[in-house]
Ligand SMILES: Nc1nc2c(c(=O)[nH]1)N[C@H]1C(S)=C(S)[C@@H](COP(=O)(O)OP(=O)(O)OC[C@H]3O[C@@H](n4cnc5c(=O)[nH]c(N)nc54)[C@H](O)[C@@H]3O)O[C@H]1N2
Ligand SMILES: Nc1nc2c(c(=O)[nH]1)N[C@H]1C(S)=C(S)[C@@H](COP(=O)(O)OP(=O)(O)OC[C@H]3O[C@@H](n4cnc5c(=O)[nH]c(N)nc54)[C@H](O)[C@@H]3O)O[C@H]1N2
């Protein structure tokens with residue numbers, strides 16, 4: 114029996130440290146690791162469910178080829194690699210390397226992920242994606258306002274007197290944060306939750322605001338109006354550290370409580386109550402989630418919310434500030450500026466064409482020069498997770514040849530001509546970062562890969578050799594054995610004064626990690642101040658220089674459309690997107706998808722708890738059991754994302770590929786539907 118330090122590499126705030134016990138080549142226990150102070154109580158149920166996931170019958174253990182009947186049959190690695198090589202060479206010869214499409218998403222964290230893009234560079238280039246499904250509207254808004262995505266240490270929130278959980282359901286998506294929130298509450302802090310759904314995060318809230326979806330920008334401007342009118346702003350801080358206050362104050366004059374209440378669908382009294390709290394209780398932290406930036410107006414919304422912090426002087430102090438994303442661990446340069454892949458010309462001379470992640474299907478189909486012929490998908494499940502499933506499926510089906518590297522037969526893998534098995538978190542060592550805390554952690558190899566599983570780095574080596582790439586051209590890959598991987602990682606850690614030995618002991622704070630962000634009140638914006646007014650916002654994105662409010666294009670706030678209900682498709686407690694849903698332990702808690710609707714909306718349609726309903730719009734429809742929830746704002750319905758064809762279809766059958774105003778994110782929640790009995 115051996116015990117190892119490792120960490121969960123899923124795309125999740127918490128990124129927990131774990132201690133795993135290995136017996137006879139298998140992980141038999143998963144325990145907390147106190148070295149990560151942000152996650153010291155240990156992983157959530159998903160983390161514990163790796164005990165099942167590592168050897169789930171769903172796991173793919175060898176290459177598989179799709180046959181004429183659509184079934185998959187086992188093939189050897191040689192046959193698989195020869196087949197891929199033939200298709201890649203044919204496409205490159207006939208149409209150029211950009212006829213090969215490379216797609217990677219958020220399946221696992223790790224420095225070795227960079228080997229994928231490096232391989233396709235050696236291939237001569239490819240077509241890939243720009244933008245991201247997750248958080249870019251908020252990241253870019255933060256960069257424009259404060260200069261950088263920095264935040265105080267996770268535990269700093271325990272010093273707050275006022276915590277605003279804005280469009281974040283931390284109880285389910287970042288449950289370790291709630292420990293620090295509870296510490297603050299025990300010291301007498303106030304908690305405000307702003308979400309059209311009453312989530313478990315609101316259980317201990319003093320105030321819950323359930324605005325009309327996509328109107329948070331208006332809400333923030335209305336709060337700013339009240340703070341300014343009532344003289345509850347920190348003029349000293351504003352004078353020293355804020356650019357554009359006068360213009361902003363003039364603009365928010367129009368956001369009277371009456372107008373704001375109307376646009377947001379909230380009682381005026383709630384606005385006044387929240388403005389008073391913000392004006393009188395300090396320090397305040399605004400914990401912004403990703404929910405309200407999944408709209409076409411998401412970037413400007415985030416800028417408007419951010420403005421409330423400098424107005425009230427809540428920056429650079431313990432217990433105060435903007436808690437959105439902490440990029441302190443991104444020291445290896447793997448988080449790209451959103452403009453890096455756009456426009457396509459690259460400084461290294463390799464032409465990389467890119468299509469929009471948000472509009473993946475339609476953009477892929479529109480690609481003519483050259484048309485896309487061969488596709489490679491790794492670490493992603495675009496057939497379920499990207500907007501507009503029908504267009505994504507059409508684009509994948511239009512390819513001559515599609516390769517998917519995954520642990521299991523996802524909706525995307527089922528479209529592939531060839532599926533290659535991928536390693537699990539226990540089967541290759543890598544260094545991972547995080548985006549809530551600032552720990553660098555080792556995701557250790559603790560068992561050998563089962564069956565014929567090979568890590569991606571080895572798949573790329575074998576393919577590169579077949580394509581005639583020599584050792585020098587493949588030097589970006591680690592040497593094939595464990596020592597090679599360790600040397601590769603060591604070489605990347607060393608320039609930062611870090612070593613694998615250190616990480617093997619436990620999590621290490623990234624150099625530059627801060628207890629309190631922006632403590633020196635130096636902001637890395639063009640003016641060196643917090644920019645309420647941003648010329649860069651105008652130049653880069655064509656939005657107004659000041660944060661303003663325009664309703665999301667497909668929303669009740671914009672006057673509605675052909676269908677009356679706003680569909681939210683948030684993340685669920687029991688899975689990371691589509692990744693944990695096949696597991697039995699998860700299914701026991703959440704047998705399948707459902708549609709949540711408030712009692713008024715159900716009554717209007719004569720619908721009852723538990724019956725099957727059809728959720729539809731002009732783009733598609735989905736049949737789900739109905740759950741009546743008293744926590745839903747009237748006119749709003751919700752279904753968790755992550756489920757796929759086996760459960761009746763992805764929620765993205767109903768969404769449309771639309772980019773956010775900033776950062777090339779996806780406007781998933783610009784989505785109106787109707788519901789009827791199935
Ligand atoms: N358990 C679990 N944890 C996860 C994940 C997971 O899938 N499962 N995914 C990880 C990833 S990749 C991400 S991006 C994060 C996301 O973490 P969160 O930001 O917490 O989650 P979301 O579900 O995107 O949205 C949060 C809330 O926004 C609300 N919302 C929707 N529209 C609006 C609006 O117009 N205004 C306001 N104020 N709120 C709105 C939703 O109802 C939802 O409760 O979680 C990470 N952690
Ligand atoms: N409607 C709607 N859709 C959404 C969202 C929403 O709020 N609403 N949220 C969006 C968000 S925030 C995100 S982050 C995206 C997530 O989008 P994706 O990243 O595409 O989603 P996952 O379901 O996590 O799929 C990742 C895949 O990677 C595989 N994988 C895991 N580890 C490895 C590995 O080591 N190697 C390889 N090759 N594969 C691996 C997993 O098995 C899984 O199939 O979904 C987005 N989709």
Ligand SMILES: [Mo]
Pocket residue numbers: 124246247248
């Ligand atoms: Mo995400």
